[in-house]
Amino acid sequence: MQKVTDNIFLLVLFAMLGTFILAASFIFFFIRYQRRIAIQKEAMQKAELDHSEKLLHATLLSQEEERKRIGRDLHDDVGASLSNLKMVMAQVVETVPGKTAYKPLIDNIISTVRNISHTLSPPGLALFGLENTLHELFDNFNIGGIIKINFENELGEKMDGLDEQAALALYRIIQELLANTIKHAEARHVLIRCFAEAGNMIITYQDDGKGLDQAASKKHGMGMQNVEARLRMIQAHSEMPVVSKGFFIKVVTAYKPVLTK
Amino acid sequence: MTIDFIGVIVPLSILLPFFIAIYRWKHLPAGARYIFLYLLASAVINFTAVLIGRYLHKNNMPLVHILTAAEVVIFLFYYKTIFGHQNKLPAYLSMAVIFIILCIVNALFFQSIHTYSSYTRSAEAIICILFALNYFARLASDTGNSVKMVKQPDFYFNAGIFLYFSGAFMLFIFSNFIITTLSKTNFMIIWNIHGGLLVLMYILFSIGFIVCKK
Numbered sequence: 001m002q003k004v005t006d007n008i009f010l011l012v013l014f015a016m017l018g019t020f021i022l023a024a025s026f027i028f029f030f031i032r033y034q035r036r037i038a039i040q041k042e043a044m045q046k047a048e049l050d051h052s053e054k055l056l057h058a059t060l061l062s063q064e065e066e067r068k069r070i071g072r073d074l075h076d077d078v079g080a081s082l083s084n085l086k087m088v089m090a091q092v093v094e095t096v097p098g099k100t101a102y103k104p105l106i107d108n109i110i111s112t113v114r115n116i117s118h119t120l121s122p123p124g125l126a127l128f129g130l131e132n133t134l135h136e137l138f139d140n141f142n143i144g145g146i147i148k149i150n151f152e153n154e155l156g157e158k159m160d161g162l163d164e165q166a167a168l169a170l171y172r173i174i175q176e177l178l179a180n181t182i183k184h185a186e187a188r189h190v191l192i193r194c195f196a197e198a199g200n201m202i203i204t205y206q207d208d209g210k211g212l213d214q215a216a217s218k219k220h221g222m223g224m225q226n227v228e229a230r231l232r233m234i235q236a237h238s239e240m241p242v243v244s245k246g247f248f249i250k251v252v253t254a255y256k257p258v259l260t261k
Numbered sequence: 262m263t264i265d266f267i268g269v270i271v272p273l274s275i276l277l278p279f280f281i282a283i284y285r286w287k288h289l290p291a292g293a294r295y296i297f298l299y300l301l302a303s304a305v306i307n308f309t310a311v312l313i314g315r316y317l318h319k320n321n322m323p324l325v326h327i328l329t330a331a332e333v334v335i336f337l338f339y340y341k342t343i344f345g346h347q348n349k350l351p352a353y354l355s356m357a358v359i360f361i362i363l364c365i366v367n368a369l370f371f372q373s374i375h376t377y378s379s380y381t382r383s384a385e386a387i388i389c390i391l392f393a394l395n396y397f398a399r400l401a402s403d404t405g406n407s408v409k410m411v412k413q414p415d416f417y418f419n420a421g422i423f424l425y426f427s428g429a430f431m432l433f434i435f436s437n438f439i440i441t442t443l444s445k446t447n448f449m450i451i452w453n454i455h456g457g458l459l460v461l462m463y464i465l466f467s468i469g470f471i472v473c474k475k
Contacts, residue, residue, distance in 0.1 A: 008438070008442050012439055016428055016430075020424065024424060038410075
Protein backbone atom coordinates (compact mmCIF):
# COMPACT_ATOMS: atom_id res chain seq x y z
CA MET A 1 0.00 0.00 0.00
CA GLN A 2 1.29 3.46 -0.93
CA LYS A 3 2.31 5.57 2.10
CA VAL A 4 0.36 8.81 2.62
CA THR A 5 2.80 11.72 2.60
CA ASP A 6 0.31 14.63 2.90
CA ASN A 7 1.28 17.31 5.36
CA ILE A 8 -1.34 17.17 8.14
CA PHE A 9 -0.50 20.72 9.19
CA LEU A 10 -1.39 22.08 5.76
CA LEU A 11 -4.51 19.93 5.55
CA VAL A 12 -5.84 21.20 8.88
CA LEU A 13 -4.87 24.74 7.95
CA PHE A 14 -6.67 24.54 4.60
CA ALA A 15 -9.69 22.88 6.20
CA MET A 16 -9.94 25.61 8.83
CA LEU A 17 -9.47 28.41 6.30
CA GLY A 18 -11.85 26.74 3.85
CA THR A 19 -14.71 26.43 6.32
CA PHE A 20 -14.07 29.93 7.62
CA ILE A 21 -14.13 31.38 4.09
CA LEU A 22 -17.36 29.50 3.40
CA ALA A 23 -18.97 30.89 6.55
CA ALA A 24 -17.68 34.40 5.90
CA SER A 25 -18.92 34.30 2.29
CA PHE A 26 -22.31 33.11 3.49
CA ILE A 27 -22.61 36.08 5.85
CA PHE A 28 -21.31 38.49 3.20
CA PHE A 29 -23.84 37.36 0.59
CA PHE A 30 -26.58 37.22 3.21
CA ILE A 31 -25.98 40.85 4.11
CA ARG A 32 -25.87 41.86 0.44
CA TYR A 33 -29.09 39.98 -0.31
CA GLN A 34 -30.89 41.45 2.68
CA ARG A 35 -29.71 44.95 1.80
CA ARG A 36 -30.95 44.55 -1.77
CA ILE A 37 -34.34 43.41 -0.49
CA ALA A 38 -34.44 46.36 1.89
CA ILE A 39 -33.67 48.81 -0.93
CA GLN A 40 -36.33 47.23 -3.16
CA LYS A 41 -38.84 47.35 -0.34
CA GLU A 42 -38.03 50.98 0.36
CA ALA A 43 -38.40 51.85 -3.33
CA MET A 44 -41.76 50.06 -3.44
CA GLN A 45 -42.99 51.88 -0.35
CA LYS A 46 -41.87 55.19 -1.83
CA ALA A 47 -43.65 54.43 -5.10
CA GLU A 48 -46.84 53.54 -3.18
CA LEU A 49 -46.56 56.72 -1.14
CA ASP A 50 -46.00 58.82 -4.27
CA HIS A 51 -48.97 57.17 -5.93
CA SER A 52 -51.30 57.82 -2.99
CA GLU A 53 -49.99 61.39 -2.78
CA LYS A 54 -50.74 61.91 -6.48
CA LEU A 55 -54.20 60.43 -5.98
CA LEU A 56 -54.81 62.80 -3.09
CA HIS A 57 -53.65 65.77 -5.13
CA ALA A 58 -55.84 64.73 -8.04
CA THR A 59 -58.80 64.41 -5.66
CA LEU A 60 -58.17 67.83 -4.18
CA LEU A 61 -57.78 69.39 -7.63
CA SER A 62 -60.95 67.79 -8.97
CA GLN A 63 -62.73 68.84 -5.77
CA GLU A 64 -61.65 72.43 -6.41
CA GLU A 65 -62.74 72.20 -10.04
CA GLU A 66 -66.14 70.90 -8.98
CA ARG A 67 -66.49 73.61 -6.35
CA LYS A 68 -65.59 76.22 -8.94
CA ARG A 69 -68.18 74.87 -11.35
CA ILE A 70 -70.95 74.71 -8.73
CA GLY A 71 -69.99 78.17 -7.43
CA ARG A 72 -70.07 79.62 -10.95
CA ASP A 73 -73.40 77.96 -11.73
CA LEU A 74 -74.88 79.23 -8.50
CA HIS A 75 -73.58 82.74 -9.10
CA ASP A 76 -74.31 82.98 -12.81
CA ASP A 77 -77.49 80.94 -13.16
CA VAL A 78 -79.29 80.91 -9.82
CA GLY A 79 -78.07 84.40 -8.88
CA ALA A 80 -79.08 85.85 -12.26
CA SER A 81 -82.45 84.08 -12.11
CA LEU A 82 -83.11 85.49 -8.66
CA SER A 83 -82.25 88.99 -9.86
CA ASN A 84 -84.68 88.53 -12.77
CA LEU A 85 -87.30 87.28 -10.35
CA LYS A 86 -86.79 90.36 -8.24
CA MET A 87 -87.31 92.61 -11.30
CA VAL A 88 -90.38 90.69 -12.43
CA MET A 89 -91.83 90.80 -8.91
CA ALA A 90 -91.20 94.54 -8.82
CA GLN A 91 -93.16 94.99 -12.06
CA VAL A 92 -95.98 92.68 -10.86
CA VAL A 93 -96.47 94.33 -7.47
CA GLU A 94 -96.17 97.86 -8.88
CA THR A 95 -99.94 97.74 -9.30
CA VAL A 96 -100.42 96.78 -5.65
CA PRO A 97 -98.98 99.57 -3.51
CA GLY A 98 -97.47 98.68 -0.14
CA LYS A 99 -96.75 95.03 -0.97
CA THR A 100 -92.94 95.09 -0.74
CA ALA A 101 -92.35 92.33 1.81
CA TYR A 102 -90.92 90.09 -0.93
CA LYS A 103 -87.92 92.42 -1.41
CA PRO A 104 -85.86 91.60 1.71
CA LEU A 105 -86.78 87.96 1.24
CA ILE A 106 -85.36 87.81 -2.28
CA ASP A 107 -82.39 89.99 -1.29
CA ASN A 108 -81.66 87.56 1.49
CA ILE A 109 -81.78 84.59 -0.89
CA ILE A 110 -79.51 86.40 -3.38
CA SER A 111 -77.07 87.22 -0.61
CA THR A 112 -77.07 83.61 0.67
CA VAL A 113 -76.51 82.22 -2.83
CA ARG A 114 -73.69 84.71 -3.35
CA ASN A 115 -72.03 83.74 -0.06
CA ILE A 116 -72.32 80.03 -0.85
CA SER A 117 -70.86 80.50 -4.32
CA HIS A 118 -68.01 82.61 -2.91
CA THR A 119 -67.27 80.04 -0.22
CA LEU A 120 -67.26 77.27 -2.80
CA SER A 121 -64.91 79.13 -5.08
CA PRO A 122 -63.43 82.51 -4.11
CA PRO A 123 -63.94 84.54 -7.30
CA GLY A 124 -61.48 87.27 -6.36
CA LEU A 125 -58.47 84.99 -6.12
CA ALA A 126 -57.57 85.15 -9.81
CA LEU A 127 -58.70 88.74 -10.23
CA PHE A 128 -57.61 90.50 -7.07
CA GLY A 129 -55.03 88.13 -5.55
CA LEU A 130 -54.76 86.32 -2.26
CA GLU A 131 -54.51 89.33 0.03
CA ASN A 132 -57.83 90.88 -1.02
CA THR A 133 -59.57 87.51 -1.06
CA LEU A 134 -58.36 86.82 2.45
CA HIS A 135 -59.65 90.23 3.58
CA GLU A 136 -63.04 89.30 2.16
CA LEU A 137 -62.90 85.95 3.99
CA PHE A 138 -62.00 87.65 7.29
CA ASP A 139 -64.80 90.18 6.81
CA ASN A 140 -67.26 87.30 6.47
CA PHE A 141 -65.95 85.69 9.66
CA ASN A 142 -65.91 89.02 11.50
CA ILE A 143 -69.56 89.77 10.67
CA GLY A 144 -70.90 87.66 13.54
CA GLY A 145 -68.72 89.53 16.03
CA ILE A 146 -67.89 86.25 17.77
CA ILE A 147 -64.27 86.42 16.75
CA LYS A 148 -61.85 89.21 15.88
CA ILE A 149 -59.32 88.48 13.14
CA ASN A 150 -56.19 90.59 12.78
CA PHE A 151 -54.27 90.21 9.55
CA GLU A 152 -50.73 91.58 9.33
CA ASN A 153 -49.25 91.31 5.88
CA GLU A 154 -45.64 92.40 5.71
CA LEU A 155 -45.34 91.12 2.16
CA GLY A 156 -47.89 93.60 0.81
CA GLU A 157 -48.78 93.10 -2.84
CA LYS A 158 -45.99 90.58 -3.27
CA MET A 159 -48.38 88.05 -1.81
CA ASP A 160 -50.53 88.30 -4.93
CA GLY A 161 -47.74 86.92 -7.10
CA LEU A 162 -48.50 83.35 -6.05
CA ASP A 163 -49.77 81.05 -8.73
CA GLU A 164 -53.45 80.18 -8.50
CA GLN A 165 -52.92 76.66 -7.14
CA ALA A 166 -50.69 77.84 -4.30
CA ALA A 167 -52.91 80.82 -3.52
CA LEU A 168 -55.99 78.60 -3.44
CA ALA A 169 -54.24 76.05 -1.20
CA LEU A 170 -53.19 78.76 1.29
CA TYR A 171 -56.66 80.26 1.17
CA ARG A 172 -58.23 76.86 1.93
CA ILE A 173 -55.73 76.22 4.72
CA ILE A 174 -56.55 79.53 6.42
CA GLN A 175 -60.26 78.89 5.86
CA GLU A 176 -59.91 75.46 7.49
CA LEU A 177 -57.95 76.86 10.42
CA LEU A 178 -60.54 79.57 10.99
CA ALA A 179 -63.35 77.02 10.81
CA ASN A 180 -61.52 74.89 13.39
CA THR A 181 -61.00 77.87 15.67
CA ILE A 182 -64.69 78.75 15.56
CA LYS A 183 -65.87 75.15 15.95
CA HIS A 184 -63.52 73.92 18.67
CA ALA A 185 -61.28 76.59 20.17
CA GLU A 186 -63.72 79.03 21.86
CA ALA A 187 -61.25 81.74 20.91
CA ARG A 188 -61.90 85.51 20.85
CA HIS A 189 -58.95 86.66 18.78
CA VAL A 190 -57.02 85.35 15.82
CA LEU A 191 -53.76 86.82 14.56
CA ILE A 192 -52.55 85.93 11.07
CA ARG A 193 -49.16 87.19 9.93
CA CYS A 194 -47.45 86.94 6.54
CA PHE A 195 -43.78 87.69 6.19
CA ALA A 196 -40.56 86.58 4.50
CA GLU A 197 -37.90 84.61 6.30
CA ALA A 198 -34.74 83.13 4.77
CA GLY A 199 -36.19 83.52 1.30
CA ASN A 200 -39.39 81.68 2.22
CA MET A 201 -42.89 82.96 2.61
CA ILE A 202 -44.14 82.41 6.14
CA ILE A 203 -47.71 82.48 7.38
CA THR A 204 -48.31 82.22 11.10
CA TYR A 205 -51.74 81.59 12.54
CA GLN A 206 -52.44 82.03 16.24
CA ASP A 207 -55.61 82.06 18.31
CA ASP A 208 -56.24 82.51 22.02
CA GLY A 209 -58.53 79.51 22.37
CA LYS A 210 -58.15 76.32 24.34
CA GLY A 211 -55.45 74.89 22.06
CA LEU A 212 -55.11 71.61 20.26
CA ASP A 213 -54.33 68.12 21.44
CA GLN A 214 -51.67 67.48 18.80
CA ALA A 215 -51.57 63.71 19.20
CA ALA A 216 -55.35 63.39 18.93
CA SER A 217 -55.46 65.84 16.06
CA LYS A 218 -52.91 63.93 14.04
CA LYS A 219 -54.85 60.73 14.47
CA HIS A 220 -58.39 61.86 13.95
CA GLY A 221 -58.63 65.44 12.66
CA MET A 222 -59.75 65.32 9.05
CA GLY A 223 -59.36 69.08 8.95
CA MET A 224 -55.70 69.01 9.91
CA GLN A 225 -55.08 66.10 7.55
CA ASN A 226 -56.57 68.23 4.80
CA VAL A 227 -54.29 71.09 5.77
CA GLU A 228 -51.25 68.81 5.62
CA ALA A 229 -52.28 67.36 2.25
CA ARG A 230 -52.68 70.83 0.76
CA LEU A 231 -49.32 71.86 2.19
CA ARG A 232 -47.62 68.87 0.60
CA MET A 233 -49.34 69.69 -2.67
CA ILE A 234 -47.56 73.05 -2.85
CA GLN A 235 -44.27 71.70 -1.37
CA ALA A 236 -44.83 73.59 1.86
CA HIS A 237 -44.66 72.37 5.44
CA SER A 238 -45.97 73.40 8.82
CA GLU A 239 -44.55 73.61 12.31
CA MET A 240 -46.68 73.49 15.42
CA PRO A 241 -44.60 74.43 18.45
CA VAL A 242 -46.24 74.01 21.84
CA VAL A 243 -47.54 77.38 23.05
CA SER A 244 -48.68 78.34 26.54
CA LYS A 245 -52.15 79.38 25.37
CA GLY A 246 -54.23 78.75 22.29
CA PHE A 247 -53.18 77.28 18.98
CA PHE A 248 -50.20 78.24 16.83
CA ILE A 249 -49.12 77.04 13.43
CA LYS A 250 -46.35 78.28 11.18
CA VAL A 251 -46.64 77.53 7.47
CA VAL A 252 -43.45 77.71 5.46
CA THR A 253 -43.71 77.86 1.68
CA ALA A 254 -40.74 77.99 -0.64
CA TYR A 255 -42.49 80.20 -3.14
CA LYS A 256 -39.55 82.49 -3.79
CA PRO A 257 -40.90 84.12 -6.99
CA VAL A 258 -43.48 85.88 -4.90
CA LEU A 259 -40.75 87.66 -2.95
CA THR A 260 -38.92 88.91 -6.01
CA LYS A 261 -41.97 90.17 -7.85
CA MET B 262 9.61 42.39 22.91
CA THR B 263 6.96 40.19 21.42
CA ILE B 264 3.60 39.91 23.05
CA ASP B 265 2.29 36.39 23.48
CA PHE B 266 -0.78 36.40 21.21
CA ILE B 267 -2.33 33.12 22.35
CA GLY B 268 -1.31 33.44 26.00
CA VAL B 269 -2.03 37.14 26.61
CA ILE B 270 -3.93 38.93 23.84
CA VAL B 271 -6.57 36.26 23.17
CA PRO B 272 -7.48 35.66 26.84
CA LEU B 273 -7.51 39.40 27.53
CA SER B 274 -9.65 40.16 24.44
CA ILE B 275 -12.61 38.56 26.18
CA LEU B 276 -12.59 41.52 28.56
CA LEU B 277 -13.67 43.87 25.75
CA PRO B 278 -17.21 42.43 25.24
CA PHE B 279 -17.31 41.56 28.93
CA PHE B 280 -16.92 45.17 30.12
CA ILE B 281 -19.08 46.58 27.31
CA ALA B 282 -21.85 44.20 28.43
CA ILE B 283 -21.48 45.30 32.05
CA TYR B 284 -21.46 48.99 31.04
CA ARG B 285 -24.61 48.57 28.91
CA TRP B 286 -26.28 46.02 31.21
CA LYS B 287 -29.56 47.95 31.47
CA HIS B 288 -29.93 47.94 27.69
CA LEU B 289 -29.23 44.23 27.22
CA PRO B 290 -32.22 42.06 26.28
CA ALA B 291 -32.51 38.58 27.74
CA GLY B 292 -30.72 36.96 24.76
CA ALA B 293 -27.69 39.23 25.09
CA ARG B 294 -27.49 38.39 28.79
CA TYR B 295 -27.04 34.73 27.88
CA ILE B 296 -24.14 35.75 25.63
CA PHE B 297 -22.70 37.60 28.60
CA LEU B 298 -23.13 34.44 30.67
CA TYR B 299 -21.25 32.52 27.98
CA LEU B 300 -18.42 35.05 28.14
CA LEU B 301 -18.38 34.82 31.94
CA ALA B 302 -18.20 31.02 31.87
CA SER B 303 -15.50 31.10 29.16
CA ALA B 304 -13.48 33.70 31.02
CA VAL B 305 -13.60 31.89 34.37
CA ILE B 306 -12.81 28.47 32.90
CA ASN B 307 -10.14 29.73 30.46
CA PHE B 308 -8.34 31.79 33.13
CA THR B 309 -8.45 28.82 35.47
CA ALA B 310 -7.09 26.64 32.65
CA VAL B 311 -4.22 29.08 32.02
CA LEU B 312 -3.50 29.16 35.76
CA ILE B 313 -3.48 25.36 36.05
CA GLY B 314 -1.56 24.76 32.80
CA ARG B 315 1.04 27.50 32.92
CA TYR B 316 1.67 28.01 36.60
CA LEU B 317 0.74 24.73 38.26
CA HIS B 318 1.99 22.72 35.24
CA LYS B 319 -0.93 20.33 35.46
CA ASN B 320 -3.26 18.97 32.80
CA ASN B 321 -6.12 21.42 32.30
CA MET B 322 -8.09 19.32 29.79
CA PRO B 323 -10.86 18.42 32.30
CA LEU B 324 -11.86 22.07 32.17
CA VAL B 325 -12.42 21.83 28.40
CA HIS B 326 -14.91 18.99 29.02
CA ILE B 327 -16.78 21.16 31.54
CA LEU B 328 -16.63 24.25 29.29
CA THR B 329 -18.05 22.34 26.31
CA ALA B 330 -21.10 21.20 28.29
CA ALA B 331 -21.58 24.64 29.88
CA GLU B 332 -21.33 26.44 26.50
CA VAL B 333 -23.91 24.21 24.83
CA VAL B 334 -26.37 24.63 27.71
CA ILE B 335 -25.96 28.42 27.64
CA PHE B 336 -26.28 28.59 23.84
CA LEU B 337 -29.43 26.41 23.95
CA PHE B 338 -31.06 28.85 26.39
CA TYR B 339 -29.85 31.77 24.27
CA TYR B 340 -31.54 30.35 21.17
CA LYS B 341 -34.67 29.45 23.10
CA THR B 342 -34.90 33.11 24.09
CA ILE B 343 -34.22 34.71 20.69
CA PHE B 344 -36.47 32.26 18.83
CA GLY B 345 -39.29 33.05 21.26
CA HIS B 346 -39.67 29.39 22.19
CA GLN B 347 -40.79 30.13 25.73
CA ASN B 348 -43.33 27.30 25.60
CA LYS B 349 -40.72 24.81 24.35
CA LEU B 350 -38.67 24.79 27.54
CA PRO B 351 -38.97 20.97 27.96
CA ALA B 352 -37.51 20.41 24.47
CA TYR B 353 -34.53 22.67 25.13
CA LEU B 354 -34.04 21.22 28.63
CA SER B 355 -34.07 17.72 27.12
CA MET B 356 -31.44 18.74 24.55
CA ALA B 357 -29.27 20.24 27.31
CA VAL B 358 -29.60 17.14 29.51
CA ILE B 359 -28.87 14.79 26.58
CA PHE B 360 -25.75 16.76 25.69
CA ILE B 361 -24.51 16.76 29.30
CA ILE B 362 -25.06 12.97 29.43
CA LEU B 363 -23.15 12.60 26.14
CA CYS B 364 -20.27 14.65 27.59
CA ILE B 365 -20.16 12.42 30.69
CA VAL B 366 -20.36 9.22 28.61
CA ASN B 367 -17.62 10.56 26.32
CA ALA B 368 -15.37 11.44 29.28
CA LEU B 369 -15.98 8.07 30.98
CA PHE B 370 -15.77 5.69 28.03
CA PHE B 371 -14.29 7.38 24.92
CA GLN B 372 -12.07 10.37 25.53
CA SER B 373 -10.42 10.62 28.92
CA ILE B 374 -10.87 13.88 30.79
CA HIS B 375 -7.11 14.34 30.42
CA THR B 376 -7.37 14.53 26.62
CA TYR B 377 -9.05 17.07 24.38
CA SER B 378 -12.79 16.39 24.09
CA SER B 379 -12.80 16.52 20.31
CA TYR B 380 -16.06 14.52 19.87
CA THR B 381 -18.22 16.70 22.08
CA ARG B 382 -16.43 19.87 20.97
CA SER B 383 -17.16 18.99 17.32
CA ALA B 384 -20.75 18.17 18.24
CA GLU B 385 -20.98 21.55 19.97
CA ALA B 386 -19.69 23.25 16.81
CA ILE B 387 -22.33 21.46 14.69
CA ILE B 388 -25.12 22.39 17.11
CA CYS B 389 -24.04 26.05 17.18
CA ILE B 390 -23.64 26.23 13.38
CA LEU B 391 -27.12 24.73 12.89
CA PHE B 392 -28.75 27.12 15.36
CA ALA B 393 -26.93 30.10 13.80
CA LEU B 394 -28.08 29.01 10.32
CA ASN B 395 -31.60 28.70 11.69
CA TYR B 396 -31.31 32.26 12.99
CA PHE B 397 -30.19 33.52 9.55
CA ALA B 398 -33.00 31.61 7.86
CA ARG B 399 -35.52 33.24 10.20
CA LEU B 400 -33.97 36.64 9.58
CA ALA B 401 -34.19 36.14 5.81
CA SER B 402 -37.86 35.19 5.98
CA ASP B 403 -38.70 38.04 8.34
CA THR B 404 -38.76 40.79 5.73
CA GLY B 405 -40.13 43.29 8.21
CA ASN B 406 -36.81 43.39 10.03
CA SER B 407 -34.50 43.28 7.04
CA VAL B 408 -34.02 47.02 6.95
CA LYS B 409 -32.61 47.17 10.44
CA MET B 410 -30.62 43.93 10.30
CA VAL B 411 -27.32 45.63 11.10
CA LYS B 412 -28.92 47.21 14.15
CA GLN B 413 -29.90 43.85 15.62
CA PRO B 414 -27.49 42.62 18.31
CA ASP B 415 -28.44 39.00 17.61
CA PHE B 416 -27.15 39.38 14.05
CA TYR B 417 -23.65 40.14 15.42
CA PHE B 418 -23.86 37.43 18.09
CA ASN B 419 -24.81 34.84 15.48
CA ALA B 420 -22.26 36.08 12.95
CA GLY B 421 -19.62 35.65 15.68
CA ILE B 422 -20.86 32.18 16.67
CA PHE B 423 -21.17 31.07 13.04
CA LEU B 424 -17.73 32.31 11.95
CA TYR B 425 -15.93 31.00 15.05
CA PHE B 426 -17.43 27.50 15.08
CA SER B 427 -17.17 27.13 11.28
CA GLY B 428 -13.51 28.11 11.33
CA ALA B 429 -12.65 26.08 14.39
CA PHE B 430 -14.71 23.01 13.45
CA MET B 431 -11.86 21.25 11.64
CA LEU B 432 -9.49 22.04 14.49
CA PHE B 433 -11.90 20.47 16.98
CA ILE B 434 -12.14 17.33 14.84
CA PHE B 435 -8.38 16.89 14.39
CA SER B 436 -7.20 18.41 17.69
CA ASN B 437 -6.07 15.15 19.34
CA PHE B 438 -4.51 14.04 16.08
CA ILE B 439 -2.46 17.23 15.58
CA ILE B 440 -1.26 17.25 19.19
CA THR B 441 0.61 14.02 18.52
CA THR B 442 1.72 14.57 14.93
CA LEU B 443 2.55 18.24 14.48
CA SER B 444 5.74 20.04 15.45
CA LYS B 445 5.34 22.60 18.24
CA THR B 446 5.71 25.49 15.77
CA ASN B 447 3.00 24.21 13.44
CA PHE B 448 0.81 23.31 16.40
CA MET B 449 1.12 26.86 17.68
CA ILE B 450 0.33 28.32 14.24
CA ILE B 451 -2.94 26.36 14.18
CA TRP B 452 -3.87 27.47 17.71
CA ASN B 453 -2.95 31.07 16.87
CA ILE B 454 -5.44 30.94 14.01
CA HIS B 455 -7.98 29.61 16.48
CA GLY B 456 -7.08 32.54 18.74
CA GLY B 457 -7.72 34.91 15.84
CA LEU B 458 -11.17 33.39 15.32
CA LEU B 459 -11.92 33.84 19.02
CA VAL B 460 -10.88 37.50 18.92
CA LEU B 461 -13.10 37.99 15.85
CA MET B 462 -16.04 36.46 17.74
CA TYR B 463 -15.39 38.69 20.77
CA ILE B 464 -15.25 41.79 18.54
CA LEU B 465 -18.59 40.84 16.94
CA PHE B 466 -20.05 40.22 20.40
CA SER B 467 -18.80 43.67 21.46
CA ILE B 468 -20.56 45.28 18.48
CA GLY B 469 -23.68 43.29 19.39
CA PHE B 470 -23.61 44.64 22.95
CA ILE B 471 -23.07 48.18 21.64
CA VAL B 472 -26.13 48.07 19.35
CA CYS B 473 -28.35 46.59 22.07
CA LYS B 474 -31.50 48.59 22.73
CA LYS B 475 -34.00 47.25 25.16
